[in-house]
Amino acid sequence: MRTFLKSWIPQCLWILRSPSRTFHGNNRLLTFQITSHYESINQGEKEVPEYFNFASDVLDKWTQLEKVGRKPANPAFWWVNDKGEEVKWSFEEFGSLSKKTANVLSEACGLRRGDRIVAILPRVPEWWLLNVACMRAGIVLFPGTSQLTAKDILYRLQASKAKCIVTNDTLAPAVESVLSGSEFLKSKLIVGQGSRDGWLNFKELLADQNT
Numbered sequence: 001m002r003t004f005l006k007s008w009i010p011q012c013l014w015i016l017r018s019p020s021r022t023f024h025g026n027n028r029l030l031t032f033q034i035t036s037h038y039e040s041i042n043q044g045e046k047e048v049p050e051y052f053n054f055a056s057d058v059l060d061k062w063t064q065l066e067k068v069g070r071k072p073a074n075p076a077f078w079w080v081n082d083k084g085e086e087v088k089w090s091f092e093e094f095g096s097l098s099k100k101t102a103n104v105l106s107e108a109c110g111l112r113r114g115d116r117i118v119a120i121l122p123r124v125p126e127w128w129l130l131n132v133a134c135m136r137a138g139i140v141l142f143p144g145t146s147q148l149t150a151k152d153i154l155y156r157l158q159a160s161k162a163k164c165i166v167t168n169d170t171l172a173p174a175v176e177s178v179l180s181g182s183e184f185l186k187s188k189l190i191v192g193q194g195s196r197d198g199w200l201n202f203k204e205l206l207a208d209q210n211t
Contacts, residue, residue: 059076079124100210117134117139117166122168154178
């Protein structure tokens with residue numbers, strides 16, 4: 001992990017310095033403090049932390065900065081599809097939704113730290129929520145492209161020994177066709193508006209977290 005972080009840091013610094021990366025001309029989002037912090041790690045002036053969790057060490061801390069007015073209220077997440085539909089979350093909203101998603105995984109799906117989950121989704125907002133939620137809960141995420149065939153899905157389920165799979169309405173039939181060969185699978189989450197027999201609806205479970 002230490003070697004990985006040291007090789008990754010220079011790339012992050014290049015991104016932070018790049019003028020084209022500023023957000024609508026507002027470079028306050030990429031602060032000097034962040035750049036200097038990672039430079040000091042890269043130069044050996046600070047120790048690379050033994051444990052690091054993006055959800056708590058980055059997202060939650062930026063949420064606090066946003067709350068106390070030390071960070072401008074720029075979106076943490078901004079998604080636009082080819083139809084022009086948008087989803088925009090502040091740091092606080094992204095953090096809160098990822099916590100609720102982690103609760104869905106642990107409560108409704110019965111997953112625990114170290115369990116594996118396969119997510120086969122296009123790059124919809126739920127894909128990012130699942131990534132951060134798994135970081136929070138210590139669940140191991142195996143992402144898969146939506147172009148996977150039934151044979152591909154079965155291989156990934158068997159190799160990962162995943163206890164849960166997340167997909168959409170389009171790929172659900174392919175998953176169902178290989179269920180007999182996935183002995184470790186305990187729960188299935190579907191990302192979509194409608195319901196499907198034998199599947200838990202992610203959006204409904206997420207909405208229940210508000211009640």
